[in-house]
Amino acid sequence: MTPAALTGGFADAPLQSAQAFRSILQAMARPGTIHDLTGALPPPPLSVAAGVALLTLADPSTPVHLAGATDTPAVRGWLAFHLGAPLVGAEEADFALGTWADLQPVSRFRIGQPDYPDRSATLIVAVDHLEPEGVRLCGPGIRGAAQLSLPGIPALQANAAMFPLGFDCLFTCGTRIAALPRSTRLEVL
Amino acid sequence: MYVAVKGGERAIDNAHAWLAEERRGDLAVAELTLGQIREQLRLSVNRVMAEGSLYDPDLAALAIKQARGDLIEAIFLIRAYRTTLPRLGGSWPVDTAEMAIDRRISATFKDLPGGQILGPTFDYTHRLLDFRLAADGEAPVPAATATPSPDAVPHVMGLLDRDGLIEPAPVTDGTPRDLTRAPLELPADRALRLQAITRADEGFLLSLAYSTQRGYGRTHAFVGELRIGTVAVEVDIPELGFSVAIGEVELTECETVNQFTGSATQPPQFTRGYGLVFGQSERKAIAMSLVDRALRWQELGEDFVGAPAQDEEFVLSHCDNVQATGFLEHIKLPHYVDFQAELELLRRLRHDTQRMASQQNAEAAE
Amino acid sequence: MTDTAYNFAYLDEQTKRMLRRAILKAIAVPGYQVPFASREMPMPYGWGTGGVQVTAACLCPDDRLKVIDQGADDTTNAVSIRKFFQRTAGVATTERTAEATVIQTRHRIPEAPLTEDQILVYQVPIPEPLRFLEPRETETRKMHELEEYGLMHVKLYEDIARHGHIATSYAYPVKVEGRYVMDPSPIPKFDNPKLSDCPAIQLFGAGREQRIYALPPYTQVVSLDFEDHPFVASRAQHDCDLCGADGSYLDEVIIDDLGGRMFVCSDTDFCTTRRELGHIGRLGAPMTDEVA
Structure with missing residues (x-):
């Protein structure tokens, strides 16, 4: 473990995680809205927002999958020190990190069981561009309709079609975050 | 002019102050020390540790004092305290075969290796009030002492097991689910059931076990062995690379030998019931092993006869006295909003019925 | 603190x-x-x-x-x-x-x-x-x-x-x-x-x-309801006796042992806010500092 692995966590975990959770809750409860998520400095290629989301939600009881270029010794070391989360394959993960391309095929991730739809993965997807534009969203949490710049629309539509099964997504870009729960329906304009 | 009742905050503060005063009682009587409770009300301390799921006699004594001797309230205090404690790690399973024995009896064999050790038991006392204790008591006659045998005392069940007369209980390496860290999921496996009933309410478990003896899911239990004593608790220290003993706990273990199963292809064998409880908690350990055995009907290919003690969902959902007492007593809280809704509904239904009745009367009169 | x-x-x-x-x-x-x-x-x-x-x-x-x-x-x-x-x-x-x-x-x-x-x-x-x-x-x-x-x-x-x-x-x-x-x-x-x-x-x-x-x-x-029995939210038969509101959920308060009763908003903040704005019900009085 490198000394870098020991830095970049929350300075005041109870307060920072509370504030971070409220942003993530707002993002998940209002798909299409974009929120700031700061307070930690994870090693690249993890974004600040992805690092904060992990610190807020993951711990030794949640297996994490590092996809593609995310799986570096620095990221592994940082996760081991700050989260203690076990690293696993895509099929067993509670949380998975990577770019949309890294995470393919997303059909590998847990979508819950018909009697326990909550036992599903949350994908923390790194995107280069996160704006309230593009595909049209509607469903719970959205008054009328919203828009969000999203990758992989056919796969996300297929995911929504499985409701109440499906994975849920957090999209991170630098210090910003938006979310897409499985309940959101997507329409290409 | 009506003014709505206010001052909930002051009422609560006053109630708490009065409670503290009542707890202390007559100031002319010396205050109880935790040491007195721990040493002289040890069976209460044991029950609070067992159902509170926290082995700490001093904290249990404090809880009993604070709860004015209400053991369910004391158990609740302990549970609420333990839930905030960080989980630093898990111990190795304790080895009851290595127990330093205070008491060990078998009802199935007259004599056996290791012997019958009666220990400090109420069993053969005559239940006559001892007024010498009321008269500020005198120091009891010291008990006779004997040198404990350094040899481990083998389990009775092992003797039956060697001859294949009882169902095998293979050792597994699996980590059992943790009832305090994951929501109860049904159906449960045996490990989870045992976790739930070892901290279950003693009275509830006693009555369930008694009901099996009276025919509601009968399992013909014999006490194969009941042992009470202390065992070492060992944890792995990753930095050292080996495990060390961090202390010892007093446990009561009960293993029952129950009615046999068998089939055309399988020779008949006795079956097992198991109980393990913190402290000297004999009644609870025996009840636990009877209820454990009754809950195993499915894996042993028996019929579900509809007995409460066989019904896993019924037993596990209702055995916890902290849950039960909270929900039972919450009906003391105001419910006037729901009551008002019911009141209005009832008035409307009565109004409709009366109107219909008077219409019918009017029609009949025409 | x-x-x-x-x-x-x-x-x-x-x-x-x-x-x-x-x-x-x-x-x-x-x-x-x-x-x-x-x-x-x-x-x-x-x-x-x-x-x-x-x-x-x-x-x-x-x-x-x-x-x-x-x-x-x-x-x-x-x-x-x-x-x-x-x-x-x-x-x-x-x-x-x-x-x-x-x-x-x-x-x-x-x-x-x-x-x-x-x-x-x-x-x-x-x-x-x-x-x-x-x-x-x-x-x-x-x-x-x-x-x-x-x-x-x-x-x-x-x-x-x-x-x-x-x-x-x-x-x-x-x-x-x-x-x-x-x-x-x-x-x-x-x-x-x-x-x-x-x-x-x-x-x-x-x-x-x-x-x-x-x-x-x-x-x-x-x-949940039925076509021939649509859901109807209950509605009180009275106005609030303190603030006069006619669409709020009311508690029934028994005020004597002769069957006398009054109806007041169950939402105390809603009732107080209305009274502060000068609304007065059947048994209400104007808000003063001592009542508030």
């Missing part, structure tokens, strides 16, 4: 993470009850432990917390829970619905419309809407999986056959986004219409039963 012997908002961080994960899954599947490893809290089960855990997982230091029981801020259990969070989280508290960012409630939805800046946390005793029709969790879980809600309709219809009305006046079951049947907690059915299309986030916590469920903002929530 915060009690430094405990972590912020009482719970340890690992417990809060567990709760937060459950809340997010509950948001993602509206109306579905997510199992969670409920902790023993320093108040008894059945006294709001689920709501307290959900509130503890959501609270931020800059929140302004309101706690109500039966619509009132000064009922003893509401006072007790509010004090708990003042002590363990050091958050500001308020009785004003409009000023609150987090509202924990038992048995009511405030009369004042909620906003996008608010979270409403419900205390739930029995989260399973099918529980009194089928006591077994293993069975009700299957019924939700298969959307087998016929039993609930049969029960409601039997009411109509016997009484001419659906005889459920509180904890009236709803269907969420056309999928899960949900228990809205024991709110009077008067409050049911406020569940739907609500700008605030609504979270439901059942501590003893170990379940969390949620309604994201603007979720479509429909009270």
Whole structure:
């Protein structure tokens, strides 16, 4: 473990995680809205927002999958020190990190069981561009309709079609975050 | 002019102050020390540790004092305290075969290796009030002492097991689910059931076990062995690379030998019931092993006869006295909003019925 | 002043993470009850432990917390829970619905419309809407999986056959986004219409039963009914005797032993605010400093 692995966590975990959770809750409860998520400095290629989301939600009881270029010794070391989360394959993960391309095929991730739809993965997807534009969203949490710049629309539509099964997504870009729960329906304009 | 009742905050503060005063009682009587409770009300301390799921006699004594001797309230205090404690790690399973024995009896064999050790038991006392204790008591006659045998005392069940007369209980390496860290999921496996009933309410478990003896899911239990004593608790220290003993706990273990199963292809064998409880908690350990055995009907290919003690969902959902007492007593809280809704509904239904009745009367009169 | 012997908002961080994960899954599947490893809290089960855990997982230091029981801020259990969070989280508290960012409630939805800046946390005793029709969790879980809600309709219809009305006046079951049947907690059915299309986030916590469920903002929530017996939210026959409001939910107060009674808003903040604005009911008096 490198000394870098020991830095970049929350300075005041109870307060920072509370504030971070409220942003993530707002993002998940209002798909299409974009929120700031700061307070930690994870090693690249993890974004600040992805690092904060992990610190807020993951711990030794949640297996994490590092996809593609995310799986570096620095990221592994940082996760081991700050989260203690076990690293696993895509099929067993509670949380998975990577770019949309890294995470393919997303059909590998847990979508819950018909009697326990909550036992599903949350994908923390790194995107280069996160704006309230593009595909049209509607469903719970959205008054009328919203828009969000999203990758992989056919796969996300297929995911929504499985409701109440499906994975849920957090999209991170630098210090910003938006979310897409499985309940959101997507329409290409 | 009506003014709505206010001052909930002051009422609560006053109630708490009065409670503290009542707890202390007559100031002319010396205050109880935790040491007195721990040493002289040890069976209460044991029950609070067992159902509170926290082995700490001093904290249990404090809880009993604070709860004015209400053991369910004391158990609740302990549970609420333990839930905030960080989980630093898990111990190795304790080895009851290595127990330093205070008491060990078998009802199935007259004599056996290791012997019958009666220990400090109420069993053969005559239940006559001892007024010498009321008269500020005198120091009891010291008990006779004997040198404990350094040899481990083998389990009775092992003797039956060697001859294949009882169902095998293979050792597994699996980590059992943790009832305090994951929501109860049904159906449960045996490990989870045992976790739930070892901290279950003693009275509830006693009555369930008694009901099996009276025919509601009968399992013909014999006490194969009941042992009470202390065992070492060992944890792995990753930095050292080996495990060390961090202390010892007093446990009561009960293993029952129950009615046999068998089939055309399988020779008949006795079956097992198991109980393990913190402290000297004999009644609870025996009840636990009877209820454990009754809950195993499915894996042993028996019929579900509809007995409460066989019904896993019924037993596990209702055995916890902290849950039960909270929900039972919450009906003391105001419910006037729901009551008002019911009141209005009832008035409307009565109004409709009366109107219909008077219409019918009017029609009949025409 | 915060009690430094405990972590912020009482719970340890690992417990809060567990709760937060459950809340997010509950948001993602509206109306579905997510199992969670409920902790023993320093108040008894059945006294709001689920709501307290959900509130503890959501609270931020800059929140302004309101706690109500039966619509009132000064009922003893509401006072007790509010004090708990003042002590363990050091958050500001308020009785004003409009000023609150987090509202924990038992048995009511405030009369004042909620906003996008608010979270409403419900205390739930029995989260399973099918529980009194089928006591077994293993069975009700299957019924939700298969959307087998016929039993609930049969029960409601039997009411109509016997009484001419659906005889459920509180904890009236709803269907969420056309999928899960949900228990809205024991709110009077008067409050049911406020569940739907609500700008605030609504979270439901059942501590003893170990379940969390949620309604994201603007979720479509429909009270179960029949074409020939549509759902009707109950409506009081009276105006509030203190503030004169004609559309609020009223408590009936017995004022003497001769059958005399009066009706007052169950939502104490709503009533106070109206009286401060000069509204006076049948038995009310103008607000003065000493009454306030």
